[in-house]
Amino acid sequence: MEEEYIKLIFGLKLKQVRTKRKLSLFGLSKLTGLSKSYLNEIEKGKKYPKTDKIALLAEKLEVPYDSLVSLKLDKNLAPVGELLQSKVFKELPLELFGIKESDLIDIVANAPTKVNAFISTIIEIAKHYNFGKENFYLAALRSFQEASNNFFPDLEDAAVQFAKAYQVDLKKSVSSSELEEILVEEYGYTINNEELTKYKELDNLRSMFMPKTKTLLVANHIDEAQRTFIYAKEIGYNFLNIEERLYTFTWIKFNNFDQVLNNFYASYFAGALVIPRDLFRKHIDSFLGKPKFDKTFLTGLKNYYNASPESLYQRLTNILPNDYQLENLFFLRLSHKRDSNRFDITKELHLTHHHSPHGNETNEKYCRRWVSIRVLQEIAKTDEEHHMDVQISHYPSDGLSYLIFSSATVDPFKKDEYRSVSLGLLINSELKKKVAFLDDPSIKTFDVGVTCERCSIADCDVRQSQPIILKRQERNVKTEKVVEELQKKFS
Structure with a gap:
């Protein structure tokens, strides 16, 4: 066991026993004759007392010596111990996010019960979303990219x-x-x-x-x-x-x-x-400056740069925010198996804020009006090498619209499986300045949602599920309104 971990566990246990006895650090200092600053350093895991000091603490706090030095934690502290022992603090480069390891340890030491409740909540959410260690690492990386x-x-x-x-x-x-x-x-x-x-x-x-x-x-x-x-x-x-x-x-x-x-x-x-930055910018300038949308552009780039559609779309997420100030964008990768009705988001990136569409609740049906899904359905029918399309997606729920490019390809490593990559650009004043073909009538606009279960579009002919979550939310709002009216009436 690492010495650091042993110190932290002893400090947490000492603080837990002290607070149960309703003793302040000052009170424990008077009771034991040990200085308040020394006791504070013990509880924060910075110092480990000698045997005679542990015996003194055990005697004054009326707890068995063996219980105090044991590394076994009770139910309240067990998740905190698992977190500390998992070395997650060491595995994550906290400095990337401007966090010091000592700051996190101080938080754990100062409020172990509350931290435990927080950790337990995170664990329960992780289980609900089938969220493993790899997902955690990838989520941390995505946050670093977005920052x-x-x-x-x-x-x-x-x-x-x-x-x-x-x-x-x-x-x-x-x-x-x-x-x-x-x-x-x-x-x-x-x-x-x-x-x-x-x-x-x-x-x-x-x-x-x-x-x-x-x-x-x-x-x-x-x-x-x-x-x-x-x-x-x-x-x-x-x-x-x-x-x-x-x-x-x-x-x-x-x-x-x-x-x-x-x-x-x-x-x-x-x-x-x-895909060199300077060279790529010349092609992007040419593409964005055309009055009509050039559907052959991305296919031509794919051949010119000797790169996959995914590499091109990923590279656009590097260049557009920095060199063109088009920061409000998202990237999505979806997978699909032929003859199935399942579409899974396998990768996503959102810059400036969480855009629509995005990965959502497990087992909900993603909107079939997404161009990301339409290109997968089309390529599964035709077995083209590369199928590309564009649309403007309008989200009535939040009033936002996106210009979305999407390319689908055959998965070369999985039989009868396909994947699509999409780049979505929020339509705002900046995009209107930079994209000359935005008003091209050949680009169709669709009202879309995120998932069917949360979608309010009434006349959707491709709906896969009823808007059960949306209806539940609406019912709760009506209930709250009636409750407020009754409160006013009888108050």
Whole structure:
């Protein structure tokens, strides 16, 4: 057991016993002859008393010595102990969020019962949403991205510095062969394109890195864009001097938050290298300046940059907020299996505030008027390589409208499965200035909701469920109104 943990547990138990006896620190000081400041440091987990002092405290507080020094916690403190022992304080880089570990420990030490109630609440919510450790790490990462407006100048600069050092021309699209040569010659990699195919259990992996031999196993059925991104990401790990990393892509599990954060850093570097910022801005300027919406634009970019639609949409979430001041945006990735009626949000990002649509209650039906879902339904019928569409989504519930681009592709690793990626831009005065084709009549407007269970649209022909949650909320409002009227009448 870590010494720090033992100190904290003893301090929490001492404070719990003292408060049960309705003793102040001053009172316990008078009772034991120990200074108030010394007792305060014990309760905050900063000091651990010697045996004779523990015996004195046990005697004056009328509790068994063994009970006081035991690491076993009662029901009230057990969740707090689990939190402290889980090392979550160490696994999360609290400094990223401007938090000191000592501040959190002080909060726990000063109000253990209330903190326990808070932790228990979080645990119950996590269970309700089927929220595991990986979800927690990813949520923390997403909050970090959103706090930084998803733009990281140091990583942008690192990609430019790398290109300069290795003479990679950022005025055109980079190729996988160019990056493979750097991995082999500069970083001593061996590329193996056959081994992964021998194992059926690994058919959902795109790559796997063996650090001892610097061997990169790559699935032989991936396309050029995927291969380029994998190589760029491996270069990112090396050029950024990242040691704590993941070795499979896609990831299987995260052991700690550093792996999650470093995976993001390497991926961001790869995106900045494959889709160079200055070059991408020229294409964005051309696209936004056209009076009519160019549906071939994203497909053309996909081919030009040797990048997947997801990489392009993700890169737009970096560039648009910082370089075009279009900060009110969201990114969504959905998955869908052919012949099923299920659509799952597998990734989301919201800048400036929580936009609609977004991940919501489990087992609720997402609005079938979303373009994100429509493109999945279309590609499942046609088996196109890439199906793209655009719409303006208006949310009557909050009066907001979004310009939304969405692309669907076949999932190359799962049979009869598809995924869509979408970028939504809040329609406000800033967007109207920047997007010349916003009034293009070919872009249809749809009234949409988030989930059917919360949607007030009466004439929806694709509704999957009745608005039961909305009706319950409306009933509660009516009940509250009648209660207020009765209170006035009889007061």
